[in-house]
Amino acid sequence: MTETNLRILLARRPNGAPVPEDFAIEEAPRPEPKDGYVLVRHRFLSLDPYMRGRMSEAKSYAKPVAIGGVMEGACVGHVVESRDPGFSPGDAVLGGFGWQRFSAVPAARLIRLDEAEAPLSANLGVLGMPGLTAWTGLEDIGQPKPGETVVVSAASGAVGQVAGQIAKRRGARVVGIAGGAEKCAFVTGTLGFDACIDHRGDLEAQLDAACPEGIDVYWENVGGAVQAAVFPRLRDFGRMVMCGMISQYNEAPGADASGAPPGPNLGPVVRKRLRIQGFIVSDTGWPRYGKFRAEMLGWMRDGLVWREDVVQGLAQAPAAFIGLLSGRNFGKLVVKID
Structure with a gap:
């Protein structure tokens, strides 16, 4: 019997933090690939903070998910049917798309995977x-240099845990910021950061103790009160890598309910010659994916570690995503497709 395509749709645009009623679940026919396309049966779905932006109509670098459309998300899985000579049934691939059991995607968008590698x-x-x-x-x-101090917010999360370990391999001293004793213990004991600060405590005092000479590179995943505490402690020629601001994703444009002051006085940017830059990984990252993957696989063989938070069943994706935005996950959040 042919499996149907279980799908999670955007039912309405959230007003503030998403709630279960913002999503809908449906069973649909399995898609059929056309020429040059491949049908992928998803095994795992990635849940990431950027998806909150796709639920909003606010102007952004990418189009929002349409009301009634399948929620956006990257998947890995296996080829079921191929209308392209480059792929065959059973091939493991990265490039499946959406909160759904199946997707038909252009073969050019797929990356073939070797399941023996990872x-x-x-x-x-x-x-x-x-x-x-x-x-x-x-x-x-960021360009961390040997001996510099790098601070990484959301250090136990999907991006933070990797950023900190790369900075260590570049010779830097790395301080993480995470929420709670368990996550901080993981950041220092498992990931190998030099120190970790619990953002639920006195951030300023902890930063002064952990970074007595100041901060050279700050990896920004959080924003809000964490950013406000770190910014004054950046050293001359410091770099702030603006990756995300999860504390503010649920706010209306122009609002700030994060508990931070209205915003830092940017005067020190001139005096300290600071570099503050945001980036989108699709701009320059994916064209270098081969170089990245080769280097990362080498580091993984050499001891680089990662933690996953695995949710069982596609129907649980909305609740898991809501939890992600409030920091309930521990590690990279993925859904194992039922």
């Missing part, structure tokens, strides 16, 4: 977009 789900995290994001942001903007 677990399939790792290609959505350490070897996927989050890992590539960490690598690209440090290569192009």
